[in-house]
Amino acid sequence: MMQINSFDEYQKTYKLSVEQPEEFWSGIASTFKWRKKWDKVLSWNFSEPNVKWFEGAKLNITENCLDRHLAENGDKPAIIWESNDPEKDSITLTYKILHEQVCRFANVLKKNQVKKGDRVCIYMPMVPELAVAVLACARIGAVHSVVFGGFSAKSIADRINDASCKLVITADGAYRGAKQIQLKEVIDDALIGCPSVEKVIVLTHTRTPVSMLKGRDLWFEDEIKLVDTDCPAQEMDAEDMLFILYTSGSTGKPKGVVHTVGGYMVYAGYTFSNVFNYQPEEVFFCTADIGWITGHSYIVYGPLSQGATTLMFEGVPTYPTPARLWEVVDKHKVNILYTAPTAIRSLMGFGDEPVDGADLSSLRVLGSVGEPINEEAWHWFDEHVGKKKCPIVDTWWQTETGGLMISPIAFVTPTKPSYATLPLPGVQPVLVDEQGNVIEGNGVSGNLCIKFPWPGMLRTTYGDHQRCKLTYFSTYENLYFTGDGCLRDEDGYYRITGRVDDVINVSGHRIGTAEVENAINMHAGVVESAVVGYPHEVKGQGIYAFVIFPNPHSDADLSRKDILQTVTRVIGAIAKPDKILFVSGLPKTRSGKIMRRILRKIAEGDISNLGDISTLQDPAVVEEIIEKAKQV
Template structure:
């Protein structure tokens, strides 16, 4: 766990009047409404959407299980597409997609609806039915978004797997979800290089007889001459008619998204049509201050929850224009991100602290050639936004802290399990560097001890959510025990797994993880997943991984491995062996899980019961006191 000390509560930065005058939404009345009547507040938000059967009630809760708007019926695509395409918004840009070489492609709401209807009909033609699971292993392209929406339209459940993950990670998710169809592309682009996605997908499905079809979008027609027998072309599916939106219960599953836990295989977090729709779209206006006619630029990927919520569903349900781009933020040059903001007049930018730290390292000269004055909000999430990065971004991206500022940089905290921002700093509130913010409207969050009692101001405790809100997960696919555990671990409520502290005004600072989950560039990676990949290498007998602070990525993965004896590996400890082990993990789990360093050791610190004491390894790596070692194996 990486701990940090937030700044003193007195160190707060009020939003300049020059920025306040540009903001279009004030959440103050919402916060009061939600405090007085949380169910009534959320039901009022639900009534702003289109329902085939309007709900009459908000929350049904039998802890740990909860339902929202359960007597209502809708389809999230009716709200994301149809209701806009039927009116004057039909010709409004829904998507602005930019390729790595900066070619822009614009999809209006009318065009996007047409593509989704066609692909949805194509999926139905190959046997995809309501409730079926479909895995999407796609690069960040409009077709990836279309595939998600098409599944939702016919009541199928999509599970997007980040296209940077490797064969084993993809295979595990296909199996766990029970997917009958996998959708992929031949390639993605990353820093000018082709990433062969089809080969990974074809190897992953291998002998999985549960997979009936592999749908292939060919971006380079000549790359793959031999196809898996189950392969069907994307273009063929686009010629099989149109599919209307199927009305489904509010609690009908929308998607499964896998996220790393502290032990075992990743868990499949389940979100639903109704509550997720209401929760994610609410924060488009209330936190991010995005409205129809605005250009909203999200630098995430559809493989992560931020991409689900704020590239696809949140922006489209709200009727705004979302821009997204395939490729790295500093390629083909360090000015591309800022050049696009100027070119398209972006109003709100949603990015990660890792990106801000990257440009802080490169220096403000990178930004100076570009006019960023259309920006009014820069929102960060995915990992802690450290005070230094906030100050740099406020000064050089947002125009400073004085009356010449045109934007404000805000932090917000949430998780895959929560679906939408949960703790944050509204653009109208003073920013407190090092603090994510306060509990947002309709959220009851607290910092407590192991018995569920609130801790004192300024003391470290466990971050919990006392009461459900609509965008929270409904379960873990196929594992109700694992779902129940997050509600039953602490008497106070849902346990986030994060340590936090709160100041006297309710601002909360996220201090790090309380479990063995690593956070690399905003991506959650289970230490158990990396260790399993390491020991599957023929040279490795045992492994333990830790995360240590990294100025750019938040945490870097350090692997400690014990080599198998008698096979000759112990006599070949050098760059070649370390590279082989690293590449093995990269192939199994993807580049984000590749260790930054491989340390070959003779033993690992363990308790007498055999549990690896990772905190000892972490303390050694950081030059710190390892603390109580009475349980250490003798």
């Protein structure tokens, strides 16, 4: 892979990528294995939107992630797995072993009538078999849809039905810190309303008793004994679908972001190799879950496409002690650590002793993902983890972008705390005002858009192309709208200032306010609710719910718990509000629109600038909410 090694080289490469994008990406793509080269590098228009990269090319992404490394690096560790339980031995899968396991499980899928184009839902713990399942789908051309293990039965059912999944891969249960999650039980509840699912393959992991339905449910361990390891990779077109990943939007229904085989592979591999300055034999540790895009791109596809060693961690950074993450780094001599500001802030809360007690001398590069990292956390990360010798790549990107977009390149880009710095080659950001006028120059801020396609971008939202167009390409003409506000400073460096739509970034995961409101409103006692984000010292943003709950005789604490339970059942614990304030009304315009801007100010404790509230249906409601909020 062509790596950038100096700032001068970055500037030249960036210039080429903007002036001759097709020549630039063609050069990058040629470092991958293709069965047939492309007829055309790029055709696009953003008004449809319709984007195609490497048209006419044939490939299989698993041949790039596995087969091509076998001859020279077959015995090299591909995946190192570290258990939730520190007493348990870690497991290492070499490229040869991983290849065999993927081929074997791909044959299990074929034996169960899964073929190219079929959708497969994966709801599993962070175990090696999860990576195997993902790659096995890609091997035979099935489309995987991984659902994070914290989502509820209803959330899973919505996703399975939206994609018409034919098969589900799950496990009896999962460990997360001191908690055990009953995955199979949740799947059983979800599948009551999922007619498209024909088979469920269940991995034994926690040895929790589970119910197995005759004719539908199969044990993972039994199935792999019935097949061999010979599974030629299915030939795919560059624009064939690789996976669907559901993400929250500003409406209640999650949307299935679609990524395709060729462009996604090229982009994930290129950004991984360059941003982290990955060197052969290094151990790369991304602490994300494969249920999110970060895990797809930087635990599985990006590292494996480059023949890297990727570390998978089942547990949480603070279990069983606050030193656990540092012990894992020390144990496996990790060279590159890629984690979230939420984890960093949480670990900061335990003081310096746990981190200072570990040998972190193997670390060479640090990375941050999911949300902008605040200055205090950046400096702590730099001093205590990197010992002031490791560059920090503060990466901005999204589920929809497929890979890193604006980020320092390790050892190349001069960094600045809390700034994502500069766009990567091939990425053309613009800032626009509310009317869509491009804001030129430096020392300005606006809404962040991208004006030219890049290979890793989403192609559509599954089953609803119109929604893709409306969400991302209709706000501003001929631009991809990210939904983020952004500042460009005097040096031309970019700093993401937060969402400008009705989406909250909680611990680096986007949660739509409408989704949470819908869940709260399902509670029998609730008349109406409004949800906003507010600053949270660990999560970055917390969820603040204003709820009209007219039964004054009920126990307020119990009612809050009931509402939290409802949200957990409908979406999952990840979307539980941090604060619930019971109110008699919500600030609304005369036309009935809830003024979330006012509620956001109240939630932030900033009531000095609420604007003109005299035009509201009932201005007195605002005073009442302010008074109640002061008492929380």
